[in-house]
Amino acid sequence: MTKARSHTWQDIQQRIRQNITDGVWVPGQLIPGEVTLAAQFGCARTTVNRALRELAQTGVIDRKRKAGTRVAMMKARRVTAEIPVIRSQVEAQSQQYRFDVLKRKFDVPLVSVKTAMKLRKGSKALHIQSIHYAGAAPYIYEDRWINIQTIPQVVEVDLGQTSVNEWLVENIPFTRGEFVVEAIEANKTVARALKVADCASIIKSRRLTWIESRSVTLVNLYYAPGYQMKFEI
Amino acid sequence: MTKARSHTWQDIQQRIRQNITDGVWVPGQLIPGEVTLAAQFGCARTTVNRALRELAQTGVIDRKRKAGTRVAMMKARRVTAEIPVIRSQVEAQSQQYRFDVLKRKFDVPLVSVKTAMKLRKGSKALHIQSIHYAGAAPYIYEDRWINIQTIPQVVEVDLGQTSVNEWLVENIPFTRGEFVVEAIEANKTVARALKVADCASIIKSRRLTWIESRSVTLVNLYYAPGYQMKFEI
DNA sequence: ATTGACATTATGTACATACATAATAAAAAT
DNA sequence: ATTTTTATTATGTATGTACATAATGTCAAT
Structure with a gap:
């Protein structure tokens, strides 16, 4: 009996993982209870609990x-990604970041936008379209709606200096939402903005965020061809 | 003084969140220490610790x-998604699932595949190409390489019955890896498999998984046009 | 002024204990 | 046989205590 005299929950977790990867416990199988494991590993039940809890969290x-x-x-795998602000993405490739605001205007949104953002009938929202550049090349075309009922302060922001995106992530600390990715063929507007052919295949992402039950912003991003979105498993 | 007499860590966490969303504590600001908060909320420090720990985990x-x-x-946002096995995805849309194996053969992989999977020079790998259907329509075209050094048992699997994917997730319990998504124009092979036009915009995902330092499988999936990948923020 | 030793402090963890809660099995009532 | 009640059990949580650890500041020695 070798006694690895470390009872950190990480160690316990590692030993449990080991049992799984080694096939001692196969998928679907019931593993010993917390008390049993605690006795086996010579630690407290709370420690085993912590180890197991985090394993359950990751699936x-x-x-x-x-x-x-x-x-x-493992019917499903969880993938995760850090989505940094665009400036960081570009600068991480050691390229010059720059952005142009094409439009910034209060508009009555399309019905699809209005319903998605749960906006009141007839109320306007801030509509911003901009291009993000990596060096000289267009990198992302952004089409954004902001709920000024939720974020009235945004009206004052000087868009010449910071992008709305950056302003939002730095000032609106906690949001939840959904993020949808699909492949599309660039339409005229997007193609012109990104300087690509009309039928070019590009990734489009759509992000809608909320504070409590109030929508914050709806962003459509159109990535230049060749863009890769990376996730961890 | 209203006394919400619940000292669950979730409640404490909620109250801390509240302070952040309400702007009581703004981004970058130092918040009170655990002992102080514990006194404030009238609970044990360990409970505050649990609440804060999980908030730190989610960023x-x-x-x-x-x-x-x-x-x-909040320089970056974390997005997560559950990637279920294809069968579940299709059946969740209450459509009939079916798959065809086009090819199943031991091949010497391309250099790009070989290096990505860290295969020994000249060694073969199991190469499987298949089409997954949702009802009558092609849903996903799959091009997969399997490292038979890592998973020798896979050679025995009857592919008529279960897809390799399902076999793997049910029998190889714990893997880590990367998952890359991009938009491409369907090439001839893919276009024929998915029954779409040659230039159609589709999502391609590439997943490479590992057990310890040994590669398990490299999968390229080509999704039918219109496919949406959904994430949570 | 710079370096190094040391105290300080907030978070991080381990443990024993106690009780809460959900799901199951067993027993009792219909 | 079926339903309802009750006991059982494994996980889930809360607390007090003790100690570990990393980062910071302080003070003395150089």
Whole structure:
């Protein structure tokens, strides 16, 4: 019996992981309870609990009260990505960042935008269109709507200096939302903005964020051809 | 003084969140220490710790020993998605799932594949190409390489019954890897497989997974036009 | 002024204990 | 046989205590 005398939850977690990757516990199988494991590893139950809790969070195991803990079937994999502000993305490639605001205007949004953002009938929203450049080349074309009911302060922001995006992430600290990615053929507007052919395949992302039940902003981003979105598994 | 007499870490977390969204604590600001907060909320420090720990994990706050805790500047947003097995995706749309294996063969992979998977020079890998259908329509075209050094058992699997993907997720429990998404124009092979025009814009994803330092599989998926990939923020 | 030793401090963790809660199994009532 | 009630059990959480660790500031030695 080798005694690795470290009872950090990370160590316990590692040993549990080991049992799974080594096939000691196979997917679907019930693993020993917390008390048993604690005794086995010679640590407190709370430590085992912490180790298991984080494994459940990342989807390696499934836990249910009374039913116990079993190795996940992994019907789904969780992928995650850090989506930095565009400036950082560009500068990370050691390229010069620059952006142009093409339009900044209060508009009555399209019905699709209005319903998505739960805007009141007839109310206007701030509509901003801009191009982000990496060096001389267009990098991303941005088409954004902002709910000025939720964020009235945004009206005062000087867009010559900071992009709305950066202003928002620095001043509106906590939002939730959805992020949808699809492939499209560039339409005329987008093609002209990104300086690509009309039928070019590009990634479009659509992000809608909320504070509580109030929409903040709806952003459509059109990425220049060749853009890769990277995730971790 | 209203006393919400619940000291669950979720409640404490909610109240801390509230302070951030309400602008009581602005981005970059140092917030009170754990002991202070515990006294304020009338709970144990460990409970505050749990609440703050999870907030740090999701990137709402930044913590450093001795330096204290401050509201994050949110330079980047974390997005996550559940990527289910294709069968589940199709069946979730209440459509019939079916797949065809076009090719299943041991090949010496291209150099790009070989280096990405860290395969030994000249060694073969299992190469599988298949089409996944949603109802009658092609849904995803799959081009996969499997490292048979890592997963020798896969050679025995009957591909008529279960797709390799499903077999892998059910039998190889714990892998890490990367997942890259981009927009491409369908080439001849893909276009024929998905029954779309040659220049059609489609999403291509490339997933490479590892067990420890041994590659498991490299999968290129080509999604039918219109496919949307959804993430949570 | 710079370096190094040391104290200070806020977060991080481990543990024992106690109780809460959800899901299940067993027992009782219909 | 079916439903309802009750007990059981494994996970989930809260707390006090103790100590670990990393980062910072302080003060003395050079």
